[in-house]
Amino acid sequence: MTHFIGRRLLHAIPTLVLISMVVFAILALAPGDPLAGFAANPDIPPEVRMNIRHQLGLDDPVYVRYVKWATSFVEGNWGYSFQSHVPADQLIGQRLPTDLAVVGSSYVIAVLFAIPIGVLSAVKQYSIFDQVATTLAFIGFSLPTFFTGILFIIVFSVKLHWLPFIYNTTVTDPVQILKQSVMPVVVLALFTSATLMRFVRSSMLDNVQQDYVRTALAKGLRSGKVIVRHVLRNGLIPVVTLLALGLPAVFTGAVITEQIFRVPGIGSLLITAIQNSDTPVVMCITFVYAILVVVFNIIADVLYGLLDPRIRYG
């Protein structure tokens, strides 16, 4: 197993290098100038600006700049924001708790809903419950989060005045914090649980028809026990992998939800950074997202091997 994990980690390195090259190339080849803000500033004469450019190494060829960026990234220096002159990793660190709270709780809620509903709807296939659940899941994953978010705001904030629609981090009252997190968490959870539920259902259906289920039933075990002890354990193996694979997507997908509800997470930091041409922060966040995807891919692979005894890694 350690051998396998080691090999997967080695495989991940070229992937990450390639991704960083792609992101770097996109930024480097863009027509805009990171020092455009200085060009508009009358206090900075063109010679000084040229000097700054030279000192920052912006005149170097692309590959030199890339190597410089990559080495300092590995050394732990992730660059400074052009806007606030704070290290980029510190900016991300500030946003991380809010992000983890909102995205994390939405993911937990989504799983708690998706698994029982998915299982029940597979066990009672073609029943009314199954039909309602699958239809709702289909609608849930077809509705974009920006529309459900807006719909929630119109209904619960504008019409009913139940919930605030702007996330305020200065609030300390736990009830207020809970109230302002309800909508972003539910919007994210709805979308995630719809996708998950469909997956749980089909994975359970694959297993319900297997011979070992018939054997267990023929031996006289109660069907409830067979479902929970036999089918569920096998049916959830691919689901666990999907859970690991899907987490990074929830983080990047949260960009939209954060934007609607003004949640100060990493996603909204990315949007402001992009709008301010804050290259170091943009580069840093994009790369952190890429690392998340690669790491969770490895975790999914390893989990699959741990859970499914049929899979052996040589």
Next chain:
Amino acid sequence: MVSVRPDAVGQPALPAAVRMFRRPARTLWGDAWRRFRKHRLAMAGGAMFLFLTAATIIGPIIYHVPIGAIDFHNARLTPSWAHPFGTNDLGQDMLARCLYGGRISIAVGFAAMLVSITLGTLVGAIAGFFGRTTDHVLMRLTDVFISLPSLPLLLLVLYLYRDGLAKMFGPQLGIFWLIVVVLGGLNWMPTARLVRAGFLAVKEREFMEAARSLGVGPVSQIFRHILPNTLSPVIVSATLSVGTAMIAEATLSFLGLGFPPDIPSWGRLLYDAQNYLDLAPHMALFPGLMICLAVLSINYVGDGLRDALDPRKVS
């Protein structure tokens, strides 16, 4: 089994095997269509999507209201006979904007689908057909693309290259092509994997061996023999990717990085409505509903096609 019409009186009864040939030939696509028709929701979805497409194409021709006419006296009107979808903060008619915007959203969806399917089919076909190093390199490339965080990259590329392309091709076409190419370029991976898997399976079948022994060239092998046999998952994934692309375009425009305000795609209309949710919720509801209806209906079509084209379901 097949029901056979009773033969006309006076004719000698034919053997069953001969009678079999009398009925109209059943084609592969005919069978698929027959199965698709049974999927009620897919049929409804198809009808809905056709209706929406037709409305956006024909609508602006019949409904002669300019999309950009500013009229502050009639700003933020709720829906009425004069303005069925109400008006926005500048007094522009929302129905006209929704209809016109639908053209853009649907066009982006289809164009991006074409890009991603073409790219995915090409990569998958080459990787699956030639195998070995080619396959290895292309599949590693696919892995890298799958690991790319697509939404942040989309935002980044659009933000950085928008102005440059707008200058080159004009604001409308420049941004349209940028969005289409980038959406397609970040969405081809699932198709490539499907096509490759199909190619690997079909390549080793006997009829391929026969084709090869007859001296059929690689291009003809790929396009005449293998590709048609791997088409059904591609069609399903093409249908679903129209919906994905439409949502992605709406997301970009919703975050203010897609189309400019004078090109009101559905996502852009939602973006404009964001600040008036309390005063004029209809500004958000109508374009939002249009996006949902379009995506939902095309997803149902994809679902129906998946069942209809599944070769294991041949009855």
